[in-house]
Amino acid sequence: MELKDVKIGFIGFGNMASAMADGWLASNEIAGEQMYACSGSYERLLERTEWRNMHACKDAAELVGKVDLVVVAIKPYMIEPVLTPIADALANVPFISVAAGWDCAEFDKVLPGTRHVSTIPNTPVSIDEGVIACENISTLGEDERVLVHELLGLLGTVVEVETKLLSVAGTVGGCSPAFIAMVIEALGDAAVKYGIPRAQAYKMVSQMVAGTAKLQLASGVHPGVMKDAVCSPGGTTIKGVAELEAAGMRSAFIRAIDVIEG
Structure with a gap:
């Protein structure tokens, strides 16, 4: 048909x-x-x-x-x-x-x-x-x-x-848009804090998220390698990465999946 x-x-x-x-x-x-x-x-x-x-x-x-x-x-x-x-x-x-x-x-x-x-x-x-x-x-x-x-x-x-993975695959794909929306909102708030109008802030951040995702899909490069490519020794980005690690960002996302699947 x-x-x-x-x-x-x-x-x-x-x-x-x-x-x-x-x-x-x-x-x-x-x-x-x-x-x-x-x-x-x-x-x-x-x-x-x-x-x-x-x-x-x-x-x-x-x-x-x-x-x-x-x-x-x-x-x-x-x-x-x-x-x-x-x-x-x-x-x-x-x-x-x-x-x-x-x-x-x-x-x-x-x-x-x-x-x-x-x-x-x-x-x-x-x-x-x-x-x-x-x-x-x-x-x-x-x-x-x-x-x-x-x-x-x-x-x-x-x-x-596989059947045994359908639930977690659905959780990662289906629930994560809410998590990423929170990331967009948070980075938008940070931009607004330093004077960027909110509409512009969300436009910038959302395009950054979309562009980064498309780059990973197109290149197949490991996300950690993509992160390293932006982090110059002693530079500004690595300082922000270290702060996010200290705040438990990585484990927070994993726990979000754990609590849904648990």
């Missing part, structure tokens, strides 16, 4: 689902008319779908009957009560799950006979710069797997991981 023909349905249309929809729209490969959604509040759903030219459905049963692929984007505790009543219909349509904690084996227990893959995207998918952790096993057919990876690839970088 060509991308221009595929019909995608979102069961649940909260922040992550709308970020994915926006990313597909931004890619110019998927039109709003190709996407359908249902959620708890139909009136609120209309507000979120109309300006995207998407179709709003009254419930999951209606949606599943109209699409070629489903994105399950509801809270983990809602999966069984929402999906089991439509299990027979769902068996006819492959689905992508973005629900944390639900891997292939969990879905097989609750929805045997369905075709699915478990993923954990992050919010930058809305501008096609996301990272999507994807379980490396699924019950998708080969053509379905190719289609799903093509669609997810429009949203950013797809990283396939």
